Amino acid sequence: MMALPGDQNKGDQAKGGDKQAPVRIKKYANRRLYNTATSSYVTLDYLAQMVREGLDFTVEDAKSGEDITRSVLTQIIVEEESKGQNMLPINFLRQLISLYGDNLQFLVPGYLEKSMESFGANQEQIRQYMKDNFANVLPLDRLEEMSKQNMAFFQQAMSMWNPFKAGSTGPAAPGAEAKAESPAARGGEELSDLKAQMQALQRQLEQLTKSGQKAD
Numbered sequence: 001m002m003a004l005p006g007d008q009n010k011g012d013q014a015k016g017g018d019k020q021a022p023v024r025i026k027k028y029a030n031r032r033l034y035n036t037a038t039s040s041y042v043t044l045d046y047l048a049q050m051v052r053e054g055l056d057f058t059v060e061d062a063k064s065g066e067d068i069t070r071s072v073l074t075q076i077i078v079e080e081e082s083k084g085q086n087m088l089p090i091n092f093l094r095q096l097i098s099l100y101g102d103n104l105q106f107l108v109p110g111y112l113e114k115s116m117e118s119f120g121a122n123q124e125q126i127r128q129y130m131k132d133n134f135a136n137v138l139p140l141d142r143l144e145e146m147s148k149q150n151m152a153f154f155q156q157a158m159s160m161w162n163p164f165k166a167g168s169t170g171p172a173a174p175g176a177e178a179k180a181e182s183p184a185a186r187g188g189e190e191l192s193d194l195k196a197q198m199q200a201l202q203r204q205l206e207q208l209t210k211s212g213q214k215a216d
Contacts, residue, residue, distance in 0.1 A: 023050070023057040027068060034062070048076050 024036040025047065035042045050057055051073075059072040081088060099105050 020056070023055065025057050025059040025072075026062040027059055027072065028062045033059070033072075044072075044076050044079050047072065048080070051076070 025042070026034040026036060028034065033042050033044070033047070034040075035046075047057065047059075057069075058067060059069045060066060061068055077088075096108075099108055
């Protein structure tokens with residue numbers, strides 16, 4: 001594992017109780033990244049490892065001082081995907097792209113952030129369950145099933161964020177206007193379905209956690 005800036009300061013942070021300030025990374029016009037804490041040039045892989053180690057950092061344009069942390073983190077994801085670490089399904093990416101400029105775009109960041117926080121918390125429970133009950137044999141079938149369910153949940157949730165988007169552009173059948181539901185009604189039903197699916201997923205995760213506790 002590569003040595004990262006701040007590893008030495010972790011102990012000082014624990015003793016002092018103060019939150020460690022983010023490491024400042026400067027990005028130059030030649031795309032080189034400079035770590036001001038270690039006075040050395042670093043790579044995207046280095047920054048990715050910092051994220052995995054839980055070390056906070058910010059990236060700024062060396063010339064303008066603009067905060068470009070978001071674009072650099074996005075670039076790291078692109079690099080990981082190009083290496084074959086495919087975690088973002090095509091349908092999910094299409095749905096995400098389609099929401100740019102949409103009137104519900106402002107809801108997406110908070111939703112994704114809370115969803116990933118919840119997933120991260122459940123991830124630790126799953127890791128502990130595996131550690132306690134499957135020392136040498138991993139429950140690959142169960143994990144694969146949960147992974148598919150989680151991804152399907154995210155994809156369906158993203159598609160439901162814009163229930164009022166226009167549907168078919170073809171001519172309506174006679175009497176279709178009278179039978180068709182209003183957009184508000186369809187939106188309410190879809191949001192209700194989404195809520196039910198979220199509750200079902202939460203119940204599944206709770207059952208998995210309880211099963212691990214009973215096994216102890």
